[in-house]
């Protein structure tokens with residue numbers, strides 16, 4: 001049952017831009033420089049699709065060899081954890097038929113992908129949940145090249161933790177000539193005394209803290225992932241944090257690694273990855289140059305928590321390769337939006353908690369109460385909007401908005417110019433974060449905390465772009 005939508009051609013793109021300009025009232029004067037900086041940052045519409053890529057996605061229980069090599073009972077996409085990496089080129093139509101063979105309802109949300117609103121997978125908002133035995137066809141043409149991922153958007157704290165996540169790589173029309181393109185899905189698992197996934201979800205402890213943090217950390221489902229490369233290689237390493245609550249801050253052991261993209265989108269310029277907080281939902285694309293001189297071994301470690309631990313290893317062995325020289329693809333148009341400091345937020349969301357609800361604690365966005373679906377914030381399409389998140393708690397809240405990218409403008413009132421877009425940004429304890437965006441994609445989009453237990457307990461609302 002694919003939901004129909006119109007083919008978008010180059011002419012339609014031009015027409016849509018014209019009609020936006022022609023039909024909308026002229027922007028208030030303070031918007032003019034902000035919109036001028038935003039122009040051509042990313043496209044309003046997709047390219048005319050020149051091919052359709054068809055995938056099946058079966059969600060079902062499975063027993064898989066994972067972690068340190070033992071069998072683990074999971075819920076899996078296509079019998080694997082992490083689920084499949086779907087690779088398409090930007091401008092290709094993607095058609096994914098989800099078959100639900102789980103004992104529970106599910107959906108698929110395409111995290112970071114600007115899809116038509118009915119394809120967003122947000123249960124109860126953009127679609128009905130897919131019942132056990134049911135199917136749903138997701139169809140969209142990605143507008144942006146980059147690293148994205150997908151996961152259920154119902155009972156996420158259980159379904160994602162049990163293993164339901166996969167990666168969508170949208171390639172450029174002419175991908176940069178890296179010697180290798182590697183995906184690292186970074187995750188953690190909480191295992192019970194029997195070695196299986198602890199079936200106690202949404203515990204009072206997890207709810208009252210930063211969600212469910214596991215006792216085992218994996219890359220691509222393995223506790224000792226080792227990437228073996230040749231000396232001289234230049235890798236594109238795509239990181240995705242699929243954990244329910246854990247934040248990673250990785251150290252690259254002296255490797256020459258540069259961030260080229262955040263949350264899928266190319267940065268304005270390459271960025272030093274030191275200190276970058278990869279919170280649940282975030283992606284990072286790294287340009288990694290392996291030294292040409294001889295073998296080597298680098299242990300990537302996490303330093304977000306007090307006790308550093310190893311996450312994965314990169315080992316160079318064999319005959320050296322000639323390292324390809326090409327300009328970094330991190331040369332995107334990303335506005336600085338310095339004038340935005342003078343603009344008042346259209347909405348301030350207080351991040352707070354109170355007693356009550358089915359879990360004993362309710363997480364709130366604003367003063368409208370948990371799951372404030374009635375409290376849509378209107379975001380005018382094609383206009384700059386500023387939102388403010390004020391964290392009244394001492395917990396971490398990685399805030400995620402569907403259907404658009406935003407820039408962090410300020411933290412605790414001090415201007416910030418990250419040279420990249422985001423779809424998820426961490427709000428620290430007692431911190432205030434301002435973000436700015438120019439939404440282009442119409443519809444009702446979820447805005448929520450990506451600590452999945454906080455989301456489950458109410459830290460979720462919607463914005464409406466029209």
Ligand SMILES: [Cu+2]
Pocket residue numbers: 396397398449450451454455459
């Ligand atoms: Cu939260």
